[in-house]
Amino acid sequence: MQLQADSVDVQGPKGKMSVRVPHGIRFETKDGVLSALRESDEQRALHGLARALVANAVFGVTTGFKKDLDIVGVGYRAEVKGKNVVLSLGFSHPVEFPIPEGIQIAVEKQTHMTVSGADKNQVGQVAANLRHLRPPDPYKQKGIRIAGERLKKKAGKAGAAKTAG
Numbered sequence: 001m002q003l004q005a006d007s008v009d010v011q012g013p014k015g016k017m018s019v020r021v022p023h024g025i026r027f028e029t030k031d032g033v034l035s036a037l038r039e040s041d042e043q044r045a046l047h048g049l050a051r052a053l054v055a056n057a058v059f060g061v062t063t064g065f066k067k068d069l070d071i072v073g074v075g076y077r078a079e080v081k082g083k084n085v086v087l088s089l090g091f092s093h094p095v096e097f098p099i100p101e102g103i104q105i106a107v108e109k110q111t112h113m114t115v116s117g118a119d120k121n122q123v124g125q126v127a128a129n130l131r132h133l134r135p136p137d138p139y140k141q142k143g144i145r146i147a148g149e150r151l152k153k154k155a156g157k158a159g160a161a162k163t164a165g
Contacts (some may be wrong), residue, residue: 004021010054014063017061022049024042067127069145072142073140085097085101087130095133138151
């Protein structure tokens with residue numbers, strides 16, 4: 001870990017990251033403990049933000065972040081081909097999604113994907129972009145969803161035959 005005036009550089013087994021430090025916040029190490037210090041109480045919110053960003057960077061380069069995605073639907077599947085994920089999502093054509101630098105995507109059982117990487121923000125954004133290709137349908141619940149996501153199922157057209165008359 002290297003401390004500069006405007007950034008903190010963190011390196012670990014999963015890679016290296018640099019976190020920009022907001023103006024008025026500084027980091028220092030005492031007895032192997034990294035602590036964030038603020039110049040005045042006006043930077044109270046930035047103090048917590050800077051501490052959380054550095055903590056996420058340390059966790060990311062040591063352990064890493066991951067998001068699981070489930071693909072639900074008849075004929076919906078995914079597979080990794082080179083640096084792309086090829087998804088069959090009920091369209092007339094397969095959808096190719098390029099895997100960004102620093103992100104790994106693993107496909108298990110063709111209907112479960114794991115997005116992993118060192119940067120928490122990038123992992124979440126890639127998972128959101130994949131979900132956006134076919135968001136879950138509120139009526140049939142088909143689509144790509146993040147594991148553990150709770151969906152509200154809507155009732156379809158009920159009583160359409162009763163209105164005639």
